[in-house]
Amino acid sequence: MFEDLKAQKPDGILMLMQMYREDARDDKVDLGVGVYKDAAGHTPVMRAIKAAEQKVWETQDSKSYVGLAGAPDFNDAMVKLVLGDALPRDAVNSVATPGGTGAVRQAFELFKMANPGGRVFVSNPTWPNHLSILDYLALETVLYRYFDDTTRGVDFDSLIEDLKQARKGDLVLLHGCCHNPTGANLTGPQWDEVIKVLQDTGATPMIDIAYQGFGDGLEVDAAATRKVAAAVPECLIAASCSKNFGIYRERTGILMMVANGTDKGIAQGTLNFLNRQNYSFPPDHGARLVTTILNDDALRADWMAELEEMRIGMLTLRETLAKELEQRSGSNRFGFIAQHRGMFSRLGASPELVVKMREESGIYMVGDSRMNIAGLNAQTVPVLADAIVKAGV
Numbered sequence: 488m489f490e491d492l493k494a495q496k497p498d499g500i501l502m503l504m505q506m507y508r509e510d511a512r513d514d515k516v517d518l519g520v521g522v523y524k525d526a527a528g529h530t531p532v533m534r535a536i537k538a539a540e541q542k543v544w545e546t547q548d549s550k551s552y553v554g555l556a557g558a559p560d561f562n563d564a565m566v567k568l569v570l571g572d573a574l575p576r577d578a579v580n581s582v583a584t585p586g587g588t589g590a591v592r593q594a595f596e597l598f599k600m601a602n603p604g605g606r607v608f609v610s611n612p613t614w615p616n617h618l619s620i621l622d623y624l625a626l627e628t629v630l631y632r633y634f635d636d637t638t639r640g641v642d643f644d645s646l647i648e649d650l651k652q653a654r655k656g657d658l659v660l661l662h663g664c665c666h667n668p669t670g671a672n673l674t675g676p677q678w679d680e681v682i683k684v685l686q687d688t689g690a691t692p693m694i695d696i697a698y699q700g701f702g703d704g705l706e707v708d709a710a711a712t713r714k715v716a717a718a719v720p721e722c723l724i725a726a727s728c729s730k731n732f733g734i735y736r737e738r739t740g741i742l743m744m745v746a747n748g749t750d751k752g753i754a755q756g757t758l759n760f761l762n763r764q765n766y767s768f769p770p771d772h773g774a775r776l777v778t779t780i781l782n783d784d785a786l787r788a789d790w791m792a793e794l795e796e797m798r799i800g801m802l803t804l805r806e807t808l809a810k811e812l813e814q815r816s817g818s819n820r821f822g823f824i825a826q827h828r829g830m831f832s833r834l835g836a837s838p839e840l841v842v843k844m845r846e847e848s849g850i851y852m853v854g855d856s857r858m859n860i861a862g863l864n865a866q867t868v869p870v871l872a873d874a875i876v877k878a879g880v
Contacts, residue, residue: 499615499854507851514847516867518858521667522700522735523829524646526864533733537791539779542786547775548614552768555759557583557741561872562776562782567743569726571706573608573713580744580751582758582770587727588616590742594723595624597744598658600757606691608650608659610634612757612833612855614667614826617660617695629653634669639823639835647680655689658723661715663696664708665829668857672702672828678711682718693723699733700794701801702828720747728777730830731794737773749846797861801830804863822877830861836880848874 503519522530528621562581570579582591598605612635621628631649634749635642653659656855661681662802671679672764685692692715694803699708728739746754762769782788805825812821824832836844844850850871852858863871 495605497692503851503853506845507732510849514593514870516850516851516862516870518860518862518871520852520862521859521863523633523730523830524859526800528864529860530550530735531733531789533793533823535780535786535793536776537687538731538789539783540553541774542665542783543775553583553771553774555762555768557769557776558582558771558778560782562741564778565588565726565728566743568705569699569709569724569741569743570713570716570867571709573717574745577751578745578747580755582760582763583771584725584740584742585724585766585770586729587695587736587740589738589766590725590727591617591695591742591767593619593742593758593765593822594725595620595626596761597723597742597757597764598691599626599776600695600761602656605654606657608653608657610646610660610662610666612668613662614695615659618690622845627646629657630684632798633666634833636835639669639671639833640826641673641677643673643677643680647684648758650681650684650690651688652690652793653684655737657688658693659690660693660695661686663712663724665698665821665831666698667829668831668855669852670827670832670860671827672848673711678714682715685715685719687695691721691723692719693725695715695725698829699726700829701798704798705731705791705794708744716745717744721745721749728773732777732780732790734773734776734870735774738770739773739777753791758864787852801860804868805832807836807865808860808863808868808872811869812875815872815876825858831857832858832859832860834880836875836877840880841879843878844868844874844880848877850874 507517525531547715566579606629608629608631611630632642632645694712696712702708722745724743726741729735780790803830809821809825813819836856841854
């Protein structure tokens with residue numbers, strides 16, 4: 488039967504990684520893969536993670552399964568981190584998942600189970616895996632306008648116009664902060680308008696928050712998610728620990744479900760059921776590290792301090808790159824880079840210019856011109872600025 492299998496569409500980012508590895512140039516710059524890197528180009532293990540691993544090693548006395556929903560103390564700690572005091576704890580159902588991607592997948596599975604004929608509104612552009620999973624699950628997808636290619640900011644009027652076409656039973660996917668791939672984010676007043684549209688249409692929001700702490704700080708980055716969750720009767724939230732705890736390979740995430748008017752036992756039982764059908768019990772090592780940090784005052788303080796260092800480092804790189812480009816181009820048309828937040832910015836270059844920068848200058852970025860700001864350092868910022876101006880972006 489396997490002879491009828493068809494080749495799958497290759498993942499563009501994985502292909503880019505392979506091309507980068509095969510490039511023999513010493514001065515090449517990797518801005519493609521979405522992982523944080525320090526000034527030496529290394530993705531470090533955070534200090535608090537190392538300390539938590541030691542603590543877990545010394546105290547953990549079993550490797551037996553955790554529950555279908557994951558360890559309760561992990562769920563409690565993560566709900567508190569993301570939602571703060573926006574909602575009572577017993578108003579939020581949750582399950583641990585293998586990474587933020589696992590949370591996204593389970594959310595889409597839940598939506599399909601609840602409303603098989605519903606539509607999912609997705610920003611244009613969005614993280615490619617959103618669309619890939621939706622396509623695999625055969626869920627109808629509606630793109631809503633988001634990015635203004637001229638200003639490199641949010642095309643907010645068009646966004647609102649498109650979201651008004653949603654209706655009760657539809658799911659609206661939103662990025663909680665640090666929009667991937669553009670880096671362009673909604674302002675507080677704009678979030679208020681989006682909430683009004685959700686209330687008017689009855690559509691259910693789903694928030695993907697994968698970069699809390701990478702934009703304007705842990706609390707500020709969570710503000711929109713908290714505001715949305717408190718303002719609507721139903722909401723899904725997919726959160727990741729990969730970036731802000733630096734535990735990419737541990738695959739640690741959580742799916743939260745707010746379902747006012749739904750029997751809590753049924754809501755939580757459905758989440759547990761979906762976990763059981765997919766991977767049974769979620770992984771615990773990364774979750775145990777996160778829980779250890781969040782429930783230990785000293786470890787939490789050190790984690791927050793290092794996360795803030797990472798955030799400030801990325802902001803400094805943004806500001807430096809914007810200034811270098813202004814000096815070389817003689818204009819401030821690249822000022823948006825300093826205004827974007829998170830790991831990514833969408834440069835606004837055509838696919839042809841992206842190829843040109845790669846071939847002529849060894850600059851590797853995704854074909855839509857998404858670049859990972861965290862892949863830069865003080866030495867490579869001028870190299871990138873030269874390549875951008877040389878290519879005629």
